[in-house]
Amino acid sequence: MSLAERLEKALGPQGVIADAAGMARYLTDWKRSVTGEALCVARPASTGEVAKVVRLAAEAGVPIVPQGGNTGLSAGAVPLPAGRQLLLSLERMRAIRACDPVGLALEAEAGCVLQTAQERAKAEGCLLPISFAAEGSATVGGVVSTNAGGVNVLRYGMTRAQVLGLEVVLADGQIVRGLRRLRKNNAGYDWKQLFIGAEGTLGVVTAAVLRLVPLPRHQVTSLLAVESPAAALELLALAQREIGDQISMFELMSPTSVELLATELGRAAPIEAGGGWLVLTEFASSLPGLAEAAEAVLAAALEQGIAHDAVLAQSEAQRAALWSLREHLPEAELRAGPSAKHDVSVPVSAAPAFLAAADRALAGEPSPPRVNAFGHLGDGNIHYNVLLGQAHDVGRINRLVHDVVTAMGGSISAEHGLGQYRVAEWARVAPPEEVALARSVKRQVDPQGRFNPGKIFGD
Ligand SMILES: Cc1cc2nc3c(=O)[nH]c(=O)nc-3n(C[C@H](O)[C@H](O)[C@H](O)COP(=O)(O)OP(=O)(O)OC[C@H]3O[C@@H](n4cnc5c(N)ncnc54)[C@H](O)[C@@H]3O)c2cc1C
Structure with a gap:
């Protein structure tokens, strides 16, 4: 009996997909840049069924690739392009x-x-x-x-x-x-x-x-235009001094981000970015007086010349409209064509220096690419995404950016993980003792290499 047949016996007909058309959506990643191969897709409906799938796959010597919503940005949830693998989707376990x-x-x-x-x-x-x-x-x-x-x-x-x-x-x-x-x-x-x-x-x-x-009872969302990442950091410092424990979010968008939103999706910011950067902030609290405190921060930022324009959402609809700018950035970028994504982090106060140094490193390239930089400035996580043209060598661009990050004591994967994309780069820049320790954990917990081969370690 094939593995698919055994699985169907254990999980019932809803528990297995084995035809190519049915499997297609599980096998390509969100960025549509990697398509893998699987013997079939198992869809267990309970923890007990997951355990059965793991045992049956082990008996057949077939490694398992777990998958949730397949929205990961490192191609960790799709199988490798070749080899015998089983895709295990958790989509039926939703309770x-x-x-x-x-x-x-x-x-x-x-x-x-x-x-x-x-x-x-x-x-x-x-x-x-x-x-x-x-x-x-x-x-x-x-x-x-x-x-x-x-x-x-x-x-x-x-x-x-x-x-x-x-x-x-x-x-x-x-x-x-x-x-x-x-x-x-x-x-x-x-x-x-x-x-x-x-x-x-x-x-x-x-x-x-x-x-x-x-749940905080009050929240105040605002969008500010600043000249540079350094000014955005000044704004963060001001907000931390004045309203510190109530800052929930502090997001940065570059001039290229603003342009892509307009050209790819027809979305314009409600303030004049003036070719500069935008900062989206949210403050939240259950105590009264938040709106006044937030207004005071914005007024101070404008008076001190840290920001040159600002808007404060006056309703839930306005809040959603401001957030939709930030949330649509990945889609705008996807529409603009291929990109080399760098999900990096550096110490928060080093973020402006990182952006300047990475830009300088790319400016030396024969055909300097456009960069869509945006991200969670409040925690030092920048998505430094390089828009690729025909002339660009992705591997070289990755190395240039990651070398800048590493030199600043940063991480080449702040939040998206290594998946398939960053395996070689992690092996190149990570301290060997850290990789060795991670390998020994993997050997101990998964000695036969049954789970997600080729991810994190690349072997
Ligand atoms: C538009 C967009 C914006 C995003 N923004 C952010 C962001 O701001 N911050 C951020 O951190 N991430 C962001 N992400 C990526 C984010 O990591 C994923 O969206 C999410 O965490 C993965 O959830 P998922 O269910 O889709 O997992 P999948 O993509 O299915 O899987 C991701 C990884 O987890 C493993 N996995 C999944 N389920 C299980 C399980 N049950 N058991 C064991 N392993 C499992 C997979 O094998 C894979 O390695 C964004 C993605 C998109 C598309």
Whole structure:
């Protein structure tokens, strides 16, 4: 019996897709730059079924590629272009098992869409503080497995900081049920940390308990035009001094970002960028007086010449319109053609120096490319995306940018993970002892290499 037949026997007809047309959407990544091969797609409906899939695949000697919403930006969720692999989609495991608004915790299955979990938390008066443009498709399991960042990191931290408990299926099919809701637990190693950000290379995440926070009653969103990244940093410093603990988001968009929004999507900013940079900020609090405090920050920024134009959203519709500029940037860039994406982080105060140094490095190229730089300036994470023309050598551009990042003590993967895209570059720039330690963890937890081959390590 083939693996697909065995799986169908175990999971039922809904649990397996084996025809090429049905499998196609699982095999190409969101950027549409990698298409992989799989024997079939398994769609288990419960943790027990995931364990069965893992055992059957192990018996057949077929490695597994876990997939959630397939929105990852490093091609980690699609199989390698060649080889015998099984794609394991968590899409049928969508339940929210519990939401506790007093204990501030939500338990959801891995295939639950992030937005669905956010909406449930909101309905209970809570905020699930993980948010980014793909939240309508990304899943809890994918978010945990990529340790996703997004726009709330400045205030609440990465996904890692929101995970209270995990349930995982290991390489031998064993289920580890660690769905605790504890804020404090120092009993032994905190093993769940290994699976957060592991990009599906150590096991399958089947459910998670996520930390919630009280939903702030007031929020103020504003868009400001500044001349340079250095001015944006000055603005951050001003806001931190005046309103520090209430800054939730602080996003930067470059002149190229503004142009792409207009040319590719017909979206214009409601203020005059004047060829400069835009900063989108959000302050949030449950205490009264937030709007006045935010207005005072904006007024000070204009008076001190840090910003030359600013607008404050007066309604939810205006807030959504401001956010949609930032959220549509990946799509605008995708429409503009191929790009070399660099999801980098540097110490926050070094961000302007990084942007200048990377621009200088590319200016020396025979045909200097356009750069769509944007990102989460408040936590030092810049998406430094180079728009590619025929003449450009992607590998060389990656090396130039990553060398600048590395020289500044930064990371070549701030939040998207290594997946397939950054494997060679990580091997090139990472300290060898760190790679060796990561390999020894992989060998220990997944000795036969059953999970997500070719990701992170490239072998
Ligand atoms: C428009 C857009 C904007 C984005 N913005 C941000 C952003 O601001 N910040 C940010 O951090 N990311 C961002 N991302 C990328 C982000 O990492 C992913 O969208 C999300 O975290 C992945 O969720 P997913 O369910 O789609 O996972 P997938 O893409 O399906 O998988 C991602 C990785 O996790 C593994 N995986 C998935 N599910 C499981 C599981 N249950 N068990 C084990 N491994 C699993 C996969 O094998 C793969 O390696 C963005 C993506 C898009 C398309």
